[in-house]
Amino acid sequence: MHRQLKFAVPEAMADNQRIHPAVPVATSATAPLVPPSSSVSEKGTQVHRASPLQGGGPVIFAKPRKRKGCCCRLLCGLISLLLLILILIGIVAAVIYFVFQPKLPQYSVDRLQISALRLNFDLTLYAQFDVKITATNPNKKIGIYYEKGGRLSVWYSNDKLCEGSLPRFYQGHQNTTRLDITLTGQSESGSTIMAALQQQQQTGQIPLDLKVDAPVSVELGTMKLRKVKILGRCSLVVDSLSTNSMISIKASNCSFGMKL
Numbered sequence: 001m002h003r004q005l006k007f008a009v010p011e012a013m014a015d016n017q018r019i020h021p022a023v024p025v026a027t028s029a030t031a032p033l034v035p036p037s038s039s040v041s042e043k044g045t046q047v048h049r050a051s052p053l054q055g056g057g058p059v060i061f062a063k064p065r066k067r068k069g070c071c072c073r074l075l076c077g078l079i080s081l082l083l084l085i086l087i088l089i090g091i092v093a094a095v096i097y098f099v100f101q102p103k104l105p106q107y108s109v110d111r112l113q114i115s116a117l118r119l120n121f122d123l124t125l126y127a128q129f130d131v132k133i134t135a136t137n138p139n140k141k142i143g144i145y146y147e148k149g150g151r152l153s154v155w156y157s158n159d160k161l162c163e164g165s166l167p168r169f170y171q172g173h174q175n176t177t178r179l180d181i182t183l184t185g186q187s188e189s190g191s192t193i194m195a196a197l198q199q200q201q202q203t204g205q206i207p208l209d210l211k212v213d214a215p216v217s218v219e220l221g222t223m224k225l226r227k228v229k230i231l232g233r234c235s236l237v238v239d240s241l242s243t244n245s246m247i248s249i250k251a252s253n254c255s256f257g258m259k260l
Contacts, residue, residue, distance in 0.1 A: 125190030
């Protein structure tokens with residue numbers, strides 16, 4: 001028979017040999033690398049704060065905002081100024097119109113005589129016309145200064161036959177002035193133009209255009225305004241182009257305008 005032997009183990013050794021459960025070690029979550037004196041706002045913008053040793057409140061570095069409001073106010077101001085200027089110009093123009101009641105001058109062709117119409121040796125066409133026109137100023141309170149550089153010309157189709165200068169003169173209120181002007185000129189392709197004129201003459205109806213380009217200055221009361229241009233065109237139909245003879249004007253239609 002075997003005996004069971006029991007050994008007494010010291011209490012201290014028993015405690016060392018016990019298996020203790022592992023104690024979990026608390027680990028901190030990974031944090032962004034931010035300096036101790038700064039923090040991160042809700043939008044992710046880094047905000048630097050002054051330390052207590054530096055004194056003063058927190059210092060915030062943020063992106064500057066665009067100045068859209070200033071640009072809008074400036075644009076609105078410019079538009080308002082432009083509208084005000086346009087309104088003032090309209091008021092002044094309306095006052096001038098109702099006070100002076102401006103009207104364009106009127107012109108008419110009274111007489112047309114051909115002194116020369118021939119072919120040169122170089123086959124250019126030489127023409128000399130004597131024209132008598134009447135200029136009328138229908139305005140009661142406006143005078144017209146005819147300045148230097150005015151031109152009067154005669155055309156057949158798209159070919160200019162001759163031209164001459166308008167004299168400088170002043171035309172008073174409701175005044176009628178008659179002008180005698182000599183026009184001369186040479187045209188290329190003279191043989192072609194002469195053949196067309198001779199063929200047209202057989203019908204007894206020759207179309208001619210008389211064009212006016214006259215720089216004038218308008219006088220309102222005692223005030224002389226800036227120079228403008230009077231542009232006009234008279235469509236004529238004559239019966240003949242015979243030289244040194246009176247030519248009958250069968251039809252005349254004139255229209256005029258003003259160019260600033």
